[in-house]
Amino acid sequence: MIPNHPLDSNAYPAQSDSDGQRPDKPEEACGVFGVYAPGQDVAKLTYFGLYALQHRGQESAGIATFEGNQVHLHKEMGLVSQVFSETILNQLPGDLAVGHTRYSTTGSSRVVNAQPAVVETRLGKLALAHNGNLVNTTQLREELLRRNWDLITTTDSEAIALSIATEINAGKDWLEGAICAFRQCKGAFSLAIGTPDGLMGVRDPNGIRPLVIGSMGTSPERYVLASETCGLDIIGAEYVRDVEPGELVWITQEGLASFFWAEQPKRKLCIFEMIYFARPDSIMHDETLYSYRLRLGRQLAKESPADVDVIIGVPDSGIPAAIGFSQASGIPYAEGLIKNRYVGRTFIQPTQTMRESGIKMKLNPLKDVLTGKRIIIVDDSIVRGTTSRKLVKALRDAGATEVHMRISSPPVTHPCFYGIDTDNQDQLIAATKSVAEIAEQIGVDSLAYLSWDGMLKTTGEDTNSFCSACFTGDYPITVPEQVKRSKLMLEKSATC
Ligand SMILES: O=P(O)(O)OC[C@H]1O[C@H](OP(=O)(O)OP(=O)(O)O)[C@H](O)[C@@H]1O
Numbered sequence: 001m002i003p004n005h006p007l008d009s010n011a012y013p014a015q016s017d018s019d020g021q022r023p024d025k026p027e028e029a030c031g032v033f034g035v036y037a038p039g040q041d042v043a044k045l046t047y048f049g050l051y052a053l054q055h056r057g058q059e060s061a062g063i064a065t066f067e068g069n070q071v072h073l074h075k076e077m078g079l080v081s082q083v084f085s086e087t088i089l090n091q092l093p094g095d096l097a098v099g100h101t102r103y104s105t106t107g108s109s110r111v112v113n114a115q116p117a118v119v120e121t122r123l124g125k126l127a128l129a130h131n132g133n134l135v136n137t138t139q140l141r142e143e144l145l146r147r148n149w150d151l152i153t154t155t156d157s158e159a160i161a162l163s164i165a166t167e168i169n170a171g172k173d174w175l176e177g178a179i180c181a182f183r184q185c186k187g188a189f190s191l192a193i194g195t196p197d198g199l200m201g202v203r204d205p206n207g208i209r210p211l212v213i214g215s216m217g218t219s220p221e222r223y224v225l226a227s228e229t230c231g232l233d234i235i236g237a238e239y240v241r242d243v244e245p246g247e248l249v250w251i252t253q254e255g256l257a258s259f260f261w262a263e264q265p266k267r268k269l270c271i272f273e274m275i276y277f278a279r280p281d282s283i284m285h286d287e288t289l290y291s292y293r294l295r296l297g298r299q300l301a302k303e304s305p306a307d308v309d310v311i312i313g314v315p316d317s318g319i320p321a322a323i324g325f326s327q328a329s330g331i332p333y334a335e336g337l338i339k340n341r342y343v344g345r346t347f348i349q350p351t352q353t354m355r356e357s358g359i360k361m362k363l364n365p366l367k368d369v370l371t372g373k374r375i376i377i378v379d380d381s382i383v384r385g386t387t388s389r390k391l392v393k394a395l396r397d398a399g400a401t402e403v404h405m406r407i408s409s410p411p412v413t414h415p416c417f418y419g420i421d422t423d424n425q426d427q428l429i430a431a432t433k434s435v436a437e438i439a440e441q442i443g444v445d446s447l448a449y450l451s452w453d454g455m456l457k458t459t460g461e462d463t464n465s466f467c468s469a470c471f472t473g474d475y476p477i478t479v480p481e482q483v484k485r486s487k488l489m490l491e492k493s494a495t496c
Pocket residue numbers: 026027276314315316317318379380381382383384385386387388
């Protein structure tokens with residue numbers, strides 16, 4: 001049995017807030033970054049890259065730089081801006097760096113679990129930054145313990161790093177060793193791995209989480225890896241292409257080499273990256289996600305119109321769909337909610353009165369815009385329903401006479417096992433309630449979700465090329481029964 005840290009039975013320790021639900025932990029996915037740029041300040045480039053990827057994870061941040069065989073590492077709990085100062089960055093010299101912003105999915109939110117994970121191998125140290133989540137962590141960790149490795153974290157990411165080290169120590173080189181280890185990993189992994197000899201970028205055979213390649217010029221060739229293109233833009237790197245599902249890119253002084261290591265790669269990008277997680281200025285499938293989300297909003301307006309005076313969006317991620325809804329319906333768009341962008345996750349627990357005012361700490365309604373108006377409020381998703389319920393009350397308190405809600409994706413009915421720690425299924429409001437029941441619970445005059453067909457039509461790509469398990473329960477990578485049990489409401493078998 002694997003020793004289980006008391007905090008680690010779930011990535012997020014079970015706690016209750018005043019609603020009897022866990023604290024407001026938004027759905028996110030980690031951000032990874034890597035850069036090979038001899039002669040450049042790689043720590044600072046990584047710092048800015050992580051800054052642009054901050055929305056993907058806000059629990060901890062870290063950077064590891066390689067100066068020949070020497071590795072310099074700094075990681076801490078907190079936002080990128082809190083973890084790094086000019087002084088700290090100056091202590092991270094080198095030609096190559098990897099960085100990470102974490103949103104925990106396996107292993108609790110503690111500094112020991114922060115990334116990059118650095119492990120010693122026969123060929124020198126490796127530093128690994130992981131976005132995604134494995135579904136066979138238990139087996140990998142048991143195997144590592146059997147081989148007498150000390151597991152110092154409780155993450156799946158350390159298990160990947162040590163599996164590579166095991167292969168290297170058995171005599172393989174970086175590429176062979178890494179490929180052997182990746183073939184043992186089941187689940188989602190987009191990785192940036194630093195070694196003394198080069199930088200590796202990898203995606204699992206389904207490419208569930210994104211990873212892009214950028215160029216910072218030639219002679220010498222300098223390359224960047226980032227979870228999203230917004231991580232390239234900030235440092236002036238030019239987008240080259242995506243790392244493909246089941247591909248490994250190996251970046252050294254010789255340039256960039258590509259290896260396809262997976263037997264049957266099958267593209268299954270997480271569709272929620274497109275709908276919600278990734279930044280609207282990031283490019284996926286040749287367009288900004290802003291444009292994609294506008295189109296989702298337009299489709300939603302065609303499917304579910306309502307006779308109202310004004311359309312408003314839920315900041316931040318619901319705004320593009322609200323603008324699209326307004327464009328297609330001809331009903332004016334207005335800002336009706338102002339978001340405090342500085343409400344992090346680690347703020348001091350508020351007083352009881354403040355807790356009751358709930359949403360206003362994050363979103364404050366604009367009375368002048370709302371008083372006496374019939375409104376449609378557009379958001380990208382309803383997960384637990386906490387945001388919508390508090391929001392609808394706040395909008396009515398601010399004077400809205402009718403509140404209709406429109407959601408630019410289908411109902412979220414299933415939890416994610418691939419890198420987004422959505423709640424257990426029984427906490428997902430659409431898993432147990434009909435649309436009419438949800439409308440009643442959140443207190444709206446009407447509620448409509450984007451249809452499944454409408455979403456696919458808007459997305460345009462081959463419909464099989466996405467993971468949409470959160471809407472369908474159709475998991476493209478088999479999730480072992482005991483892992484499923486941790487989150488899914490499974491029917492009891494007749495023998496129990
Ligand atoms: O139903 P719930 O469990 O409350 O979650 C759904 C809400 O959470 C997300 O937004 P979030 O507040 O995380 O941030 P963002 O839109 O600013 O990215 C999402 O866009 C919804 O608004």
